[in-house]
Amino acid sequence: MSEIRAGILGTGMFVPDRVVTNDDMAKIVDTSDEWITERTGIKERRFAADDVFTSDLATEAAKIAIANAGLTAKDIDYILVGTASPDNSFPNTANYITKNLDVIGTPALDVSTACSGFIYCLELATSLVNSGKYRNVLALGAETLSKITDFRDRSTCVLFGDGAGAVVIGNGGHEVIATKCYSHFNYDALNRPSSGMRIMPSTENIEEGYQYIRMNGREVYRFVVSTCVEMLAEALESNNLKPEQIDLFIPHQANAVMLDFAKKKVGLENARMVININKYGNTSSASIPMALAETVDANEIKEGELVLLMGFGGGLSSGYAIVRW
Known part of the structure; x- marks a missing residue:
């Protein structure tokens, strides 16, 4: 077999x-x-x-x-x-x-x-x-x-x-040659308080907006430019790759300015980075597969290219995948 x-x-x-x-x-x-x-x-x-x-x-x-x-x-x-x-x-x-x-x-x-x-x-x-x-x-x-x-x-x-x-x-x-996920607990950085049993819906909580997304932008930025950059460096090292071998970088579409900084810090200057946040905003878990699908539809990935996907968000949590196209 x-x-x-x-x-x-x-x-x-x-x-x-x-x-x-x-x-x-x-x-x-x-x-x-x-x-x-x-x-x-x-x-x-x-x-x-x-x-x-x-x-x-x-x-x-x-x-x-x-x-x-x-x-x-x-x-x-x-x-x-x-x-x-x-x-x-x-x-x-x-x-x-x-x-x-x-x-x-x-x-x-x-x-x-x-x-x-x-x-x-x-x-x-x-x-x-x-x-x-x-x-x-x-x-x-x-x-x-x-x-x-x-x-x-x-x-x-x-x-x-x-x-x-x-x-x-x-x-x-197109082979998925590597994946890894991480959990980094930081409740205050990004959460939706009244979405489970810890904070039950009430008139007072609804007035406070506990049913909505809450985000500490500074904390998330700090997380991305430190922890996520370290994760990307580990992704390359553990898979015996150098930054210049990555052809295409598709990160979670959170903030274009932040992503550009992270890309440069990890040494991916030569990689093309997919950015579509200008059209769709931050679509959380949907952003990476949307960006990938849009790039495929535009015929902008060549056979044999290495594609690095990076996710980060609530939890806090993060993860990467490397795909050989």
């Missing part, structure tokens, strides 16, 4: 139709297009309609990725979804997707590590395929962050957008 080598068979992405520009945001809070663009690189983002949820966006991205893999939904053996904005705590978002794709009975799992969620899903999907137990695993990142954004907080509400990205992992394709 030949050795199994898990790889990416197909990619897909999907975003809502509604475009919300910085000028639109300036009508809601005290901000401006110039202020947002200079500090984040964001020009616009997409918001889902009130009756559209994370599983809906994920389903559309999944259909595209499955078709691009030359498969049907019935060929998918396992579904993994990274999300910080699930339809419900339970049933999980992945469960809704099995219904939408008419594959009820397929094992389906949500991964709740916010912006790192897709990398976690990718590592799990790769392991499941390499185990030989599952043939084709769908790994997604999907969000409707507009539904949990506090539009009274100008420091965060301008950042987030909605969207979904997906990959199908199977034997062959």
Whole structure:
């Protein structure tokens, strides 16, 4: 029996139709297009309609990725979804997707590590395929962050957008040659206080906005330029790679200024970096698979190139993947 080598068979992405520009945001809070663009690189983002949820966006991205893999939904053996904005705590978002794709009975799992969620899903999907137990695993990142954004907080509400990205992992394709995930506990840096049992919903908590995303931008910036840079250096060293061997760098789309700094600090100046935060904002777990799918659709990855994916976010958490295209 030949050795199994898990790889990416197909990619897909999907975003809502509604475009919300910085000028639109300036009508809601005290901000401006110039202020947002200079500090984040964001020009616009997409918001889902009130009756559209994370599983809906994920389903559309999944259909595209499955078709691009030359498969049907019935060929998918396992579904993994990274999300910080699930339809419900339970049933999980992945469960809704099995219904939408008419594959009820397929094992389906949500991964709740916010912006790192897709990398976690990718590592799990790769392991499941390499185990030989599952043939084709769908790994997604999907969000409707507009539904949990506090539009009274100008420091965060301008950042987030909605969207979904997906990959199908199977034997062959573009090999996932390395993955690694990390957990770094720092609750205060990035959280959604009233999203579980620790802080239950109440009139007082709702008035305080505990149901919305809260972020300490300075803490997140410090985390990325220190811990995440160290993680990338370790990723290269442990896989016997030099920075100049990386052809394409696809990081979580958090802040264009911060990402450019991190890229230079780790020595990836020669690598092309995918940035689409200008169009979609920070879409948390969806940002990496969306950026990958968009790059594939534009035919901007050459065969044989090394692609480095980096995720970081709530928890705090982080992770990377290296793919040989």
